[in-house]
Amino acid sequence: MSGNYFAAARINLVAGRVFDSSDDVAGVRTIVINRECARRYFGGEQNAVGKEVRPTFEFVPNAPPRTIVGVVENVKLTSLEADDAPQVYVPETQFTYPALTLVVRTQGDPLNAIETVRGAAREVSPQFTVHDVRTFSDVVSHSLARQRFSMTLIGGFAILTLTLAVVGLYGVLSLLVGQRSREIGVRLAPGATRRDVMRLVVWEGSRIAAIGVVIGVIGALAMTRLLATMVYEVGTRDLATFVGATAIVIVVSLVAAVFPARRASRLDPNAALASE
Numbered sequence: 307m308s309g310n311y312f313a314a315a316r317i318n319l320v321a322g323r324v325f326d327s328s329d330d331v332a333g334v335r336t337i338v339i340n341r342e343c344a345r346r347y348f349g350g351e352q353n354a355v356g357k358e359v360r361p362t363f364e365f366v367p368n369a370p371p372r373t374i375v376g377v378v379e380n381v382k383l384t385s386l387e388a389d390d391a392p393q394v395y396v397p398e399t400q401f402t403y404p405a406l407t408l409v410v411r412t413q414g415d416p417l418n419a420i421e422t423v424r425g426a427a428r429e430v431s432p433q434f435t436v437h438d439v440r441t442f443s444d445v446v447s448h449s450l451a452r453q454r455f456s457m458t459l460i461g462g463f464a465i466l467t468l469t470l471a472v473v474g475l476y477g478v479l480s481l482l483v484g485q486r487s488r489e490i491g492v493r494l495a496p497g498a499t500r501r502d503v504m505r506l507v508v509w510e511g512s513r514i515a516a517i518g519v520v521i522g523v524i525g526a527l528a529m530t531r532l533l534a535t536m537v538y539e540v541g542t543r544d545l546a547t548f549v550g551a552t553a554i555v556i557v558v559s560l561v562a563a564v565f566p567a568r569r570a571s572r573l574d575p576n577a578a579l580a581s582e
Contacts, residue, residue, distance in 0.1 A: 311325075311395070311409055317378045318378065320376075324376050325397045330397075331399055333400075335372040338395040339376075339378075340377065340378055340381070340392065340394075341377055344377045347392070354377055378395070381393070408436065471558075472559070475514060475515065476562045476563075476566065479511050504570070504571045506570075507566055507570050508560065508567050510563075511559060511560065511566075523548060
């Protein structure tokens with residue numbers, strides 16, 4: 307037997323051994339299982355090695371049992387978000403199947419090796435055909451297509467929401483400055499500095515933004531179960547995500563508050579008092 311699927315797919319060995327040249331037609335019927343299978347049915351990796359099993363997928367009636375010779379790490383077969391499931395591996399020399407998935411590890415661009423792989427397959431047998439060629443990156447990308455679309459859609463709405471929030475905060479503060487122009491004039495007349503006025507307006511904006519952030523965080527925490535189906539390897543209560551989002555909202559809100567604050571600080575106290 308040539309080739310090493312586990313090395314090509316970078317599936318690490320946990321206990322025992324992987325298949326070698328001794329696992330041929332004349333050799334002992336062998337099988338390799340994954341860690342989840344060993345945990346669920348044998349109580350652990352070391353307990354599984356050496357056990358004999360009768361797989362239900364055997365095509366030969368009354369086939370003799372197979373010996374578990376190794377345990378490997380769990381891998382995702384259907385999607386990256388799927389839970390770990392029991393898996394078994396059988397040497398191709400002991401289990402002929404009409405269709406196989408060939409895993410090849412190359413150096414450089416894997417697509418450049420397609421013709422070489424096809425030629426090697428024809429050397430083994432002229433009847434072999436290689437089709438549906440995909441890189442591991444393509445497989446992973448396809449698996450995450452739904453999550454990527456969901457995140458793109460949510461990200462677009464998030465940007466739109468943030469833009470509306472900034473515009474709304476700017477409008478509220480501008481209205482506030484207009485309504486409190488007399489108060490600002492009173493503060494400026496006795497000697498309040500323009501920096502004091504800016505600080506007052508920015509503080510009002512920060513208070514409004516803080517209330518919005520608190521409501522937003524509570525709403526996000528309430529939707530964690532829904533978000534769990536849209537992300538991969540990111541906790542729905544990931545602290546870095548919440549802190550980063552909060553920081554972005556606060557910074558953008560402060561920037562939105564600066565412009566009304568600067569306008570308020572430039573008010574003429576005499577004009578402001580005379581307008582009332």
